[in-house]
Amino acid sequence: MYASILLLPLMLASYVSAHGFVHSVAINGQTFTGNRPSGQRNNRDTIIRQVRTQDPIKGARNPDVNCGAGSFVAPDVANANPGDTLAFDWRTADLSFWPHNTGPVITYLADCGNVACSEFDSTKARWFKIHQDGKKANGGEWVQADLMQGGKVNAKLPENIRPGNYLVRHEIIALHLAQNQGGAEFYAACAQIRIGGSGTGVPTEDELVSFPGAYSDNDAGILVRNVFDNRLDYQFPGPRVSRLAGTGAPAGDSTPSSTKTGSGSKPTSTSSSGNGNGNGNSGSTSGPKKTCRLKKNSSKSAGAAASTGEVYPRHISRVMRRLAFEGLDAHHSS
Template identity: 45%
Template sequence: MISALFVSLVLSSLVSAHGWLNSVAIGTQTFKGNVPNASPTASVIRQINDVDPVKGANNSFLACGQNAQSATQVASANPGDNVAFSWVNGDAGPWVHNTGPMMTYMASCGDQNCSSFDVSTASWFKIQEQGRVTPGGAWAMSLMNSGAPANVTIPSNIAPGNYIIRHELLALQIAQTLGGAEWYPACVQLQIGGNGTGAPTSDELVKLPGAYSDSDPGVLVDAYSNPNADYVFPGPQVAAFVNGSSTGTADANSTASASGSATAASTSAATSGSSGSCMKKKKRAADQAQLPRPRTVSRVMKNIVIA
């Protein structure tokens, strides 16, 4: 027989290994998210119903997370604002995973308020991508293990309007086998002001799902065997209008010109890198307060059989 204590420890470990977007700070405002599957309160973050990762590049939940529901509020933002995404694990502690890239997309909601926008119809463009902090070193995702947020800059020349901003963590710890990659996406509803004119071109827009394949070199990858190898980011390149819109600290494998480092005291370890379309082309050409725990446990935990 498996002891109740052992089962409890296993379940706790599995929950802790997953997580969700707990809060987001936009400019000077901070917005809380809802615990997955809890009774929702007003938020700008779309609520998911399960802390499990999204598995499979064609999963319908790839856009905003597990069965994500529209949020009731929309945050006001300005071009050039910093957006700080604070992720937590399933026990509401610091983010656990430390291997894999972070990418950020945006999508226009058109003339409608984003609280009623159906993301299955969204056309997404990438504004940021970040891999390792230093060549062969830690991934930027690992900086969140200390509780640091992941910081992204809204392009300073973006056209005003209604947008969803989507932050994505791609955990690669078991990505050496087909279907092993684990996506953690989260969506925040914005209304951006200003008088910018920046916008993606039609060939920079992608669908989610649709932008990735399970066999992409950045999705099906052994992240441990050759840490010095350049990481090939999946999906589209960062939209051209973003380049030069803001100057930020880029990691060794980042091709984004938007600021995208996970920042806290540990960010002093990050190195500055060049950015822009030239860098992107070269890299692609080279090798293409205490929260309650979620009400529901993950599918992994549901499959545990007690003998």
């Protein structure tokens, strides 16, 4: 008992400090690595908008829910094709595996218009949801838990999406403190892509949202008083998954998207299949490889590409965890 009391401050410190960011994005196996969080902009070529800190964003209407904490526009854009799979690798600032296991993972797209997304102001973006994942079919574990063992989050680009410049917004909403209003932790990241092909699909007006604005701290999927109840029927926040994504799913459904990797810190490219949050759907990310090319961008070249239709070749016991969370709740309420 005394040992547990002595260890509790260390555990609390760990939970407070262990947060994270999107370290890399892979497009059908080709990996694009981002910069670690820093208040100073790193000019290294990347498609991922650098965030200033790995710390969580608090409050659904915080401006930082847009593309991450004080994010900087990235210099590059990656080419992608309709139907390509994006794999997001979440890490802590020291590149350890993601530390949390409770809450959804969600992905959005926004059309950057006629300019390359490296020049686009994300505060003007109108987002549509293409993917969401919550609890697994067993009803207990969340898909997010796979990230603690090095798993990736997979999101598939719509098959019939209109070609053009798109900003990808990917997020984790960590719910381990969500029993109280304002307890949810938001982690957002944005990546810049250009989609080729000859598709014609666009989202409908009622599927488009802004960040901040799409969520409220009182939303059923953000204030979750029974978050640790295995019988929880989780309701995702925000709009439904766009019909453009090919699901036609209401907001309570999800598409499976987590890929586990083996031990170690190096990412691997694997297939994934399984259930989402108990809706009986299954999916797979296996398929033929497509090529992606990373290029410096100008608004001129981006506009041209959009018009051609070209296809571009960690473990703490449940008791101790509860003590930790109660300690944090007491701290926040004081």
